[in-house]
Amino acid sequence: xxxxxxxxxxxxxxxxxxxxxxxxxxxxxxxxxxxxxxxxxxxxxxxxxxxxxxxxxxxxxxxxxxxxxxxxxxxxxxxxxxxxxxxxxxxxxxxxxxxxxxxxxxxxxxxxxxxxxxxxxxxxxxxxxxxxxxxxxxxxxxxxxxxxxxxxxxxxxxxxxxxxxxxxxxxxxxxxxxxxxxxxxxxxxxxxxxxxxxxxxxxxxxxxxxxxxxxxxxxxxxxxxxxxxxxxxxxxxxxxxxxxxxxxxxxxxxxxxxxxxxxxxxxxxxxxxxxxxxxxxxxxxxxxxxxxxxxxxxxxxxxxxxxxxxxxxxxxxxxxxxxxxxxxxxxxxxxxxxxxxxxxxxxxxxxxxxxxxxxxxxxxxxxxxxxxxxxxxxxxxxxxxxxxxxxxx
Numbered sequence: 001x002x003x004x005x006x007x008x009x010x011x012x013x014x015x016x017x018x019x020x021x022x023x024x025x026x027x028x029x030x031x032x033x034x035x036x037x038x039x040x041x042x043x044x045x046x047x048x049x050x051x052x053x054x055x056x057x058x059x060x061x062x063x064x065x066x067x068x069x070x071x072x073x074x075x076x077x078x079x080x081x082x083x084x085x086x087x088x089x090x091x092x093x094x095x096x097x098x099x100x101x102x103x104x105x106x107x108x109x110x111x112x113x114x115x116x117x118x119x120x121x122x123x124x125x126x127x128x129x130x131x132x133x134x135x136x137x138x139x140x141x142x143x144x145x146x147x148x149x150x151x152x153x154x155x156x157x158x159x160x161x162x163x164x165x166x167x168x169x170x171x172x173x174x175x176x177x178x179x180x181x182x183x184x185x186x187x188x189x190x191x192x193x194x195x196x197x198x199x200x201x202x203x204x205x206x207x208x209x210x211x212x213x214x215x216x217x218x219x220x221x222x223x224x225x226x227x228x229x230x231x232x233x234x235x236x237x238x239x240x241x242x243x244x245x246x247x248x249x250x251x252x253x254x255x256x257x258x259x260x261x262x263x264x265x266x267x268x269x270x271x272x273x274x275x276x277x278x279x280x281x282x283x284x285x286x287x288x289x290x291x292x293x294x295x296x297x298x299x300x301x302x303x304x305x306x307x308x309x310x311x312x313x314x315x316x317x318x319x320x321x322x323x324x325x326x327x328x329x330x331x332x333x334x335x336x337x338x339x340x341x342x343x344x345x346x347x348x349x350x351x352x353x354x355x356x357x358x359x360x361x362x363x364x365x366x367x368x369x370x371x372x373x374x375x376x377x378x379x380x381x382x383x384x385x386x387x388x389x390x391x392x393x
Contacts (some may be wrong), residue, residue, distance in 0.1 A: 028353050034061025037373050037380050039358070047356040050384050054360075055197070055229050055336065055371040058256030059301040063375075066259045069297035070290055079288050088292035095299060096267055099238040101247050106273045108266040109287030113228030113254035114142025116264040117191070119281060120250045121146050124189035124222035126280070127272050133168040134182050134190045134221075138199035138363065141191060141226055150191055152199075153363070174204060176211045183215050189222040190215075194240035197229035200340075200367030201332030209246040216249075222272060225251040228264070232256035233308040233374055235333040243333065256374075259298040263291035307374035311335040314376050321385040325392050331367075335376060339368040341392075351391040357384060 029047050031039035037060055039047040049057065059066060073088065080086065093107040110116055125131060135141065135150040142151065149160035150168040157167055169187075171178040173196070183190055190212055196202040216223040225248040227240050232253055236243040241251055249272050254264035264286075285291075302308065311334040319330040322339050329340040341348060345361045345368040352359055360369035372380070 027358060029356075029358070036060040036063075037376050045356060047358055048380060048383055048387075049358045050370050050372040050376070051358045051360045052256075052371045052373050053260070054255060055234065056255045056260055057373045058232055058234070059259050059298050059305075059307065060373040060375045061260075063259060063298070063301055065301050066294055066297045069293045070261065073290050073293035077289050079285075079290065081284050082282070082287055086287075086289050086292070088289050088296060089287040092287075092292045092295050095296065096253075096265055099299070100251065100267050101239065101242050103269045103271075104241075104247065104251060104267045106268050106270055108268075108281050108283075109292070110264045110266065110283045111262050111285055111291075112142075112264050113226075113252065114144045114147050115283070115286075116228065116252035116254055116266050117141045117147045117150075117224075117226055118144045119266050120224045120226075120252050120268075121150070121189060121191065122281075123250060123266070123268060123272055124224060127222060127275070128188045128220065130186060130188035131166065132187045134179070134187055135168040135170055136192050136196070137170045137172050138196050138202060139170075139191070139193055139226070140196070140198035141193075142228075173199075173202060174208045176208055179208075179212060179215055183219055183221055185219050187219065187221045189224050191224040191226055193226045193228075193230060194244050194246075195230035195235055195333055195336050197336065197369070197371075198363055200362035200364040201336050201338030201369055203235075203331060203333050204244070206244050206246065209244050213246050213248075222250060223248040227251050228254040229371075230333075230336055233302050233334075234311060234336050234371075236312050237308065238302075240333075257298065258291050258294045261291045261294040263287075263295050302374065305375065308334075310376070311374045314378060314381050317378060318370065318381050318385070321381070322388065325385070325389055327392075335370065335372055335374055337370040338362060338364070339370065339388075340364075341366045341368060345369075348388075348391055352387050355387040355390065357387045 029041050033040040039049050097105045137152050139152050141147040145163035145165045148156045149165040169182050171182050230240045250268040257263050315334045322330050327339050331338040349359050362369045
């Protein structure tokens with residue numbers, strides 16, 4: 001009976017798995033629970049999560065305050081669209097304005113980073129009456145047609161072409177001269193990640209971002225900061241704009257905003273948005289009561305537990321420890337870090353799986369990417385460092 005039961009379970013699992021279209025290469029773990037920086041698999045084994053589900057688990061997995069806020073709101077009102085006002089939506093918009101540098105004071109709530117970036121580009125094109133977008137080589141902005149056109153990589157550009165979307169003009173990373181030569185009066189927007197995530201946690205030189213602000217002002221071009229991965233406290237301030245000391249016209253948040261509940265935000269200046277009319281923007285699920293409740297609770301935990309300060313401190317500790325192990329260079333800020341290795345990062349990642357530690361890779365084959373929860377402790381960092389030491393030495 002046991003053998004028959006096990007075989008049937010494997011068969012059912014295979015059928016369920018085959019029903020899904022392939023998306024990402026699969027980590028060798030099937031988590032059933034999560035607490036803080038740890039995942040618990042079907043066998044009860046604990047895995048240290050230094051990847052955070054693509055930087056989503058900002059306050060850790062299933063923080064009790066976030067779980068409680070979701071449950072309470074779901075019990076009161078699970079959903080209604082933006083056709084009606086709702087206090088959680090209004091509270092979240094006000095909180096985001098409070099946390100972002102002036103004059104970023106108008107908020108549109110949606111569901112994902114790609115949707116946020118798509119709407120940011122829409123605002124820029126509407127405001128300027130122009131079509132052309134400039135982006136940075138190595139940048140990743142999403143999988144919608146418009147965001148794929150701004151994303152670096154041949155297969156992503158090919159997907160944009162199939163949709164008939166013109167590609168962005170792409171400038172080399174941190175190249176001010178190229179930016180000067182590329183941005184002109186025909187350009188609607190320059191979109192940039194202050195810290196490029198998928199490219200290997202490459203943090204822009206602050207001088208490049210200051211130059212971008214100056215050049216965009218010179219040509220009346222909308223400056224967009226894509227903070228989908230590097231925002232919400234991950235890089236030294238709530239927004240990377242504040243961390244770098246450069247204020248865009250529009251910025252976007254997503255991944256870490258809802259602690260695992262899908263929600264994203266576009267925060268823009270009044271100048272960019274003042275001509276909008278009813279119906280110019282919209283999203284059925286954007287700003288729903290439950291995601292807004294999750295985001296408010298998530299932000300409250302970040303503030304109360306001083307997780308931005310923790311991200312800076314533990315990120316610095318990890319960077320120093322990695323260098324002591326012979327890692328050639330550590331890029332990024334806070335808890336968005338890229339370890340530049342002397343061997344393929346996929347090999348190191350696979351070896352760390354053997355220690356039940358999850359990390360990420362990047363488009364740079366020798367960069368191991370770390371995106372743990374902002375609550376990642378010094379003790380958890382030591383476990384990660386010990387795993388790296390065992391693998392690298």
